[in-house]
Amino acid sequence: MILIEAILSGIIVGAVYALIGVGLSMIYGVMKVVNFAHGDLLVFSSFTAWFLYRRMAMDPLVSLFIILPVSFLLGILLYYLVIKRLQNSNDSETASFLAFFGISLMLKHLTTSMFGATPRGIPFPYEQFFRISTRMGPFTLSTSRIIAFMVVCVVTVILVYYLQRTRVGKAIRAVIQHKEAAQILGIKTDLISAISLGIGLMSVSIAGVLVTLVFPSISSKLAVNYTTIAFVVIILGGLRQPLGALLGGVVYGITESVAMLLLPMGYAHALTFFIMISVVMWRPEGLLSGVKVWRKKKLTVNELVVTEGY
Amino acid sequence: MIKISLIQVENVVAGYISSIDILNDLSLDVEKGKITIVLGPNGAGKSTLLKTIYGFLRPREGRVLLRGKDINGLNVEKLLNLGVAYVPQQSKSLFPQMTVHENLEMGCWVLKNDKKRIKLAINRAYEHHSFLWEARDLPAGLLSGGQQRILEVERSMLTDPEIILLDEPTETLAPKIAKNIYSVLVDLKKRGVTILIIDQNIRSAMAIADNVYILDLGKIKYHGSKEELEGEMESIIKTWITVEGGN
Numbered sequence: 001m002i003l004i005e006a007i008l009s010g011i012i013v014g015a016v017y018a019l020i021g022v023g024l025s026m027i028y029g030v031m032k033v034v035n036f037a038h039g040d041l042l043v044f045s046s047f048t049a050w051f052l053y054r055r056m057a058m059d060p061l062v063s064l065f066i067i068l069p070v071s072f073l074l075g076i077l078l079y080y081l082v083i084k085r086l087q088n089s090n091d092s093e094t095a096s097f098l099a100f101f102g103i104s105l106m107l108k109h110l111t112t113s114m115f116g117a118t119p120r121g122i123p124f125p126y127e128q129f130f131r132i133s134t135r136m137g138p139f140t141l142s143t144s145r146i147i148a149f150m151v152v153c154v155v156t157v158i159l160v161y162y163l164q165r166t167r168v169g170k171a172i173r174a175v176i177q178h179k180e181a182a183q184i185l186g187i188k189t190d191l192i193s194a195i196s197l198g199i200g201l202m203s204v205s206i207a208g209v210l211v212t213l214v215f216p217s218i219s220s221k222l223a224v225n226y227t228t229i230a231f232v233v234i235i236l237g238g239l240r241q242p243l244g245a246l247l248g249g250v251v252y253g254i255t256e257s258v259a260m261l262l263l264p265m266g267y268a269h270a271l272t273f274f275i276m277i278s279v280v281m282w283r284p285e286g287l288l289s290g291v292k293v294w295r296k297k298k299l300t301v302n303e304l305v306v307t308e309g310y
Numbered sequence: 311m312i313k314i315s316l317i318q319v320e321n322v323v324a325g326y327i328s329s330i331d332i333l334n335d336l337s338l339d340v341e342k343g344k345i346t347i348v349l350g351p352n353g354a355g356k357s358t359l360l361k362t363i364y365g366f367l368r369p370r371e372g373r374v375l376l377r378g379k380d381i382n383g384l385n386v387e388k389l390l391n392l393g394v395a396y397v398p399q400q401s402k403s404l405f406p407q408m409t410v411h412e413n414l415e416m417g418c419w420v421l422k423n424d425k426k427r428i429k430l431a432i433n434r435a436y437e438h439h440s441f442l443w444e445a446r447d448l449p450a451g452l453l454s455g456g457q458q459r460i461l462e463v464e465r466s467m468l469t470d471p472e473i474i475l476l477d478e479p480t481e482t483l484a485p486k487i488a489k490n491i492y493s494v495l496v497d498l499k500k501r502g503v504t505i506l507i508i509d510q511n512i513r514s515a516m517a518i519a520d521n522v523y524i525l526d527l528g529k530i531k532y533h534g535s536k537e538e539l540e541g542e543m544e545s546i547i548k549t550w551i552t553v554e555g556g557n
Contacts, residue, residue, distance in 0.1 A: 167415075167419075167423070170408070170412055170415060170416065171416070171419065173407075173408060173412075174405045174408065174416050177405040177406065177407055177408065178402075178403070178404070178405055178406075180398075180402070180403075181398075181402065181403040181404065181405060182405075182416070183366075183386060184364075184386065184396055184398065184403050185386075185390075185403075185416055185417055185419050185420070185465075186385075186386045186387040186390045186419050186420040187416070187419050188387070240407075241407075
């Protein structure tokens with residue numbers, strides 16, 4: 001019973017990790033640069049939500065209406081003012097990597113200066129509507145975590161719809177897969193990259209706000225942990241597959257949760273990374289590469305008809 | 311018969327690094343409604359020529375004219391709207407994890423939200439090649455090499471271009487499949503499309519060509535109609551073999 005509860009908890013926390021990973025995956029996909037400031041951006045938005053709650057008694061989820069447009073705008077500005085210029089340099093990937101590293105340090109100091117180094121927390125904000133914990137059959141789960149999970153589900157549906165069905169969403173996937181090919185077709189890859197960076201920052205900002213609901217406290221020291229988690233999640237899901245990161249996040253969350261139940265903390269983290277390495281060895285292109293193999297098998301049936309002549 | 315030039319390349323000098331010119335004072339005419347083939351040994355500057363026409367590389371000197379108007383510096387969107395399409399080497403312009411249908415939709419990017427025209431254009435591609443319809447929901451990367459090439463060519467046709475620039479359309483393909491690709495190009499010509507092809511598959515390319523240019527070290531060495539050059543091809547090929555063997 002405890003194991004199932006740990007798995008459920010892992011799915012919920014993993015959903016938030018998934019959102020962190022989606023953001024990193026989108027940024028990596030279009031720019032081929034790992035955003036080293038990812039965890040710092042998350043922590044910054046967590047503290048912003050805490051600040052708005054403390055000063056204006058603003059519900060963390062309502063604070064998203066302020067945080068999200070600012071994050072998107074920041075992504076657009078960051079692309080045109082920093083990344084685009086660096087991409088014209090001789091070694092654009094190293095230059096962009098160093099730029100993100102600089103942004104990480106800047107955000108770290110900014111967070112500490114603005115909000116202090118003390119860990120902070122938002123008490124359960126929905127006491128007048130719900131109980132702190134919710135019973136679901138034989139299981140007891142934190143209501144905050146259930147709300148966070150529901151938000152992730154809504155965001156996921158919107159994101160999947162946007163990337164799979166809309167014109168700009170498809171262009172983002174096209175640029176992630178093959179930037180030069182997208183240019184040949186007249187797609188404005190700079191604009192698409194800027195939008196993608198904006199959406200990536202929005203994703204991590206939502207995750208930052210949800211972290212205040214999922215975990216009892218937030219701390220600027222945890223930024224590195226979140227960046228590491230984001231790396232693991234996108235490696236599990238496949239580097240160039242934003243939607244694969246959703247699966248990667250849930251797998252990581254369950255692994256972490258179960259490992260922490262069965263093992264002491266240090267060993268639990270070691271086991272989590274051991275599983276990540278095993279998955280990478282098994283499916284180097286991420287967990288979703290298995291789906292591709294399955295689809296390929298399906299194709300071979302059709303190939304007799306389809307490939308004739310070509 | 312009056313020859314109408316659709317594209318004129320006039321004394322173009324271009325290269326990737328400022329100190330090295332890949333194209334040296336190169337001039338070339340692409341006749342409207344014809345298939346023009348540019349042949350040449352490796353490193354002659356063939357792909358660079360297409361990239362220069364398509365605006366990916368700005369000439370240091372000279373001009374590229376489309377219907378007599380200078381198109382230097384125009385972006386890709388404008389060129390597509392003016393009726394120029396480009397298919398690069400080795401199926402390099404597909405999105406392998408996107409479906410065949412999504413790849414075709416991306417080919418209609420410059421048509422913006424003209425849903426009616428997009429639907430018509432994509433349906434036309436499906437009519438031309440039924441395998442595209444059958445494979446519409448499969449990732450493009452799972453198609454065979456020949457199918458991917460056809461998909462690229464059909465995708466470039468979605469914007470109704472007047473001219474299509476093709477870089478090595480049959481490279482790495484088996485001869486039987488290459489033959490099919492050439493027949494697709496002949497069909498395009500019948501549909502009124504002007505074609506400029508870069509090719510190393512000399513005999514097959516010559517078979518469908520109207521006009522031929524031989525490029526070497528960034529300069530046009532010979533040019534003429536297919537009939538004019540046919541007799542000289544053997545000696546020209548021997549020269550390449552000597553040069554490449556010597557290198």
